Amino acid sequence: MTEMTTSALHLQVLALTVFLVCAAAVTPAASAQQQQLPGCPDKCGDISIPYPFGIGARCARDQYFELECNRAYSPPRLIVSTHRQHLVNLSLADGEATALINARRQCYNSTEGLIGDANNYVNKDITLVGSNAYRFSAARNRFVALGCPNMGYFVDTYGYYVSGCTSICRPSQGNGASGASTGGCTGEGCCQSRIPTNTDYYELYVQTFKPGEGDPILRGGTTACRYVFLAEDKWIDTTYRGHPDFDRNDDFAVPVVLNWAIRNVGNCSAATRNMTDYACRSVNSHCIDSIDGPGYRCNCSQGYEGNPYLDGGCQDINECERPDKYACFGECTNTLGSYSCMCPRGARGDPSIPQGCLEKDKFTLALKVVTGVSVGVFLPLLMYFCLYLVLQKRKLIRTKQRFFEQNGGVILQQQMHSGGGAGGFKIFSTEELEKATNNFADDRVLGRGGHGVVYKGVLEDNMVVAIKKSKMMEEAQTKEFAREMFILSQINHKNIIKLLGCCLEVEVPMLIYEFVSNGTLYHYIHGKEPIAHISLDTRLRIVAESAKALFYMHSSASPPILHGDIKTANILLDDKLNAKVSDFGASKLAPADEAEIATLVQGTCGYLDPEYLMTCQLTDKSDVYSFGVVVLELLTRKKALYLDGPEEDRSLVSCFITAVKAGRHQELLDNQVRNEMNEEMLTEIAHLLMRCLSMNGEERPTMKEVAERLEMLRRYQQHPWVEAEGNAEENQSLLGIEQRNSNYQLKQHDVLDLEEGSTYTFSL
Structure with missing residues (x-):
C-alpha cells in the first residue's frame, strides 16, 4: 500500500513538472502577442490597436485614448472619440499616430x-x-x-x-x-x-x-x-x-502626424513618484520623456519587445530566431535581454561573420601562417625603423655636442665654475626653449632686427623671458663667443638688460634676456600709435639713464664693452618707462691696452660713426656718436634716416648741422620740447649734440661727460627756479651752479669744427 502511494505521488509530481514546462514554453509566446486587455478587440479593420488605446471606455486607459470603430465604411474607420478624428495608423514604439484631416x-x-x-x-x-x-x-x-x-x-x-x-x-x-x-x-x-x-x-x-x-x-x-x-x-x-x-x-484629406503621450502627471520623474497610476506596467520597461510638451511614454528595455503598458507585456527577444537582424554563424544561445554567439566546440574564430569559425587545427594552422607572414614582413621593417630612430637620435646628440663645443660651451662652463658662478646665468637646452616659445611660433615674435629674431618665452618656473635667435656668425666670431657671454653675464646694472643665459646646442647660439614689457624707444616715439604727450623731463631721464648704462659699459665693465649698435630700437622701456640698453649683437670687448679694434663694420645706417666707416676701427667714441643721434631723434621725434626723402633731408644729423649753420635748429625740435625748453637749455643741448656728432672722434666727449651733462640738464629742468618768472641772468646763474656741481666745465666760447672746415661758436 505504501509503495503504491509513493508511486502515485511520483506520477503526480512528474505530471505537474511536465505541465509547468509546457506552460513555460507556451506562455511567453502567447504573451508576446498580447497587445490589448483581455476581452478587448485589438484591431479595427487592418489597424492594430495596442493598449493604452482601446475601443470603448473599458478597453482604453482613459477617455483621451478611447477610440471608436465605425464599421459603416469598408474598411472600417478608427475614430478618436473625444474629437472625431480619423486615425489610419498607431505606433507604440515611435509614440506616433497618423490622422486624416480635410484641407x-x-x-x-x-x-x-x-x-x-x-x-x-x-x-x-x-x-x-x-x-x-x-x-x-x-x-x-x-x-x-x-x-x-x-x-x-x-x-x-x-x-x-x-x-x-x-x-x-x-x-x-x-x-x-x-x-x-x-x-x-x-x-x-x-x-x-x-x-x-x-x-x-x-x-x-x-x-x-x-x-x-x-x-x-x-x-x-x-x-x-x-x-x-x-x-x-x-x-x-x-x-x-x-x-x-x-x-x-x-x-x-491630408495625413497629419500626431505625437501622443501619457500627460496626466508630467514627465517621468513625476510619474515614477505616483506608482499607483504609473503607465509603464511591464517589469522590463522604462520611461521616456515626451518630446512635445509635458508627458511621457513607455518602451521595452533592450533585448525585450511587446507592450510596456501591460503587466508582463515586454517579453524577451529570441535573437537566435532572427538571423537577419542578429547575425550569428556559430552556436547561438538566447539569454534574458541578450544572446551569446560562439564558435562550435573544436573551432575558433569570429562567429559573427560568414565562415568566421574554423576547425581548431585549421584555425591554428591559419593563425601560424598569418603570424609567420606578419613576423617575416613586419619584424624587419620594425627593426629597421627602430634602428633608424636610434641612429637619428645619436646623430642629433652628436650634432648638438659639436655645436656646443664649437660655440665655446666647454670654455664657458669652465669659466662659470672657476668664477664661482655667473649670477644666475644658465646654459639652456634646445628642448627648454622650444617648449618656452611653443616651438618658436610666429605669434611669439617680439621683433625682428639686423642680428636676429626675438621671441617671447615662458620658462617652466613661469618666468617670462626674451629669447634672441641670432643669424649666422662667422667662425672667428664664435671662438670669442663664450668669453664674451661670460663677461656680459657679469653686467649688473639697472639700465642694462640682464643676460640670463644662452643655448649653445644650435649652429648659431641663442641668448636669453629678461623680458621688458613696454617695447622699444623707437616704437614709443615712431610706432603706429605713438605716445602723443612725452614731457621734456621724461625724455631727459630716458637719455640720461641710457648714457649711464653706456658709461658703465665703457668704464666699469672688465674688460670694457663697446656696444657698436646704439639706436632707439635697442633701448627698451619697462612699465615705468625706465630705459634698458639691449642687443649686444655688434658688441666688442675692448682690449686691456685700449687699442682700437679693427673689425668688419656693423651697425645701422643713420647711427654709424663716419670715422668708423672710414677706418673700420670701433672705439668708445663710436658709441658716443650713435648716442648723439638717439638724443637728437628723441628731442625732434624725427627718424634718423629717411631714404625716400630729398637727398639733402635724408639724414637727421645733416639736417641738424644745416639748421645750426642757419641758426634755425630750434625749428627741428618737437613742439612740446620747444614749449618746455628755455633758450639756455636749448643752447646747452645743441652744444652737447654738436660735440657728440663731430666728424673727428677725438673732439667728442666721453660717455662719462655725456652722462654727467645730461643729468645736470635734467636737474636744471626740474629746479623750481626754471618755472618761476625770473630773468635770464638768474637762469644762467643756476645753470653755472649745476655745471660746477657736476664737475663739467665748459669754455665761454667753444668752437666746433663742422663740415668743410666751417666753425660755429656757442656762447654760454
Missing part, C-alpha cells in the same frame, strides 16, 4: 466673386486634437499654402501668429491658370513652413487676393481655389514632386 479651401469665381464666406478666416471650427494626449508633431508636419496668389497662416491657442508662408504663380501661358511650375512645394504654386512644438490647437487663415490686387509680385497667374492645411512632410514631398498642377478645386 481647408477658399475659392474665387470671376463672375460671382468669392464663393462662400467672405472672411479671411476659413476654419470656424476649432481644430483641437486632444489637449491631454495628442500634439501635432513639429518634426513630421509642415504648414502648407496651396494655390496662387495665396498667403496663408495659422494661430495658436492664444491667437498669436505661429507660422505661415506665401505662394505665387508665374503669369498665365495659354489657357492654363498659371505658367509652368519649377516643381516642389517651394513657393511657386505651393509653399510650406515649419510649425512650433507643443501645438495641440490651431486656426487657419488665408489672405484673399482678387485679380489685379496686391503687390505687383502677386499679379501673376491665379488658381480658382486656395488651400491652407497641415500635412505630413513625406506626403508633401511625394505629392508635389516633379511638376504637379497646383490648380485644383476638390475636397481632399
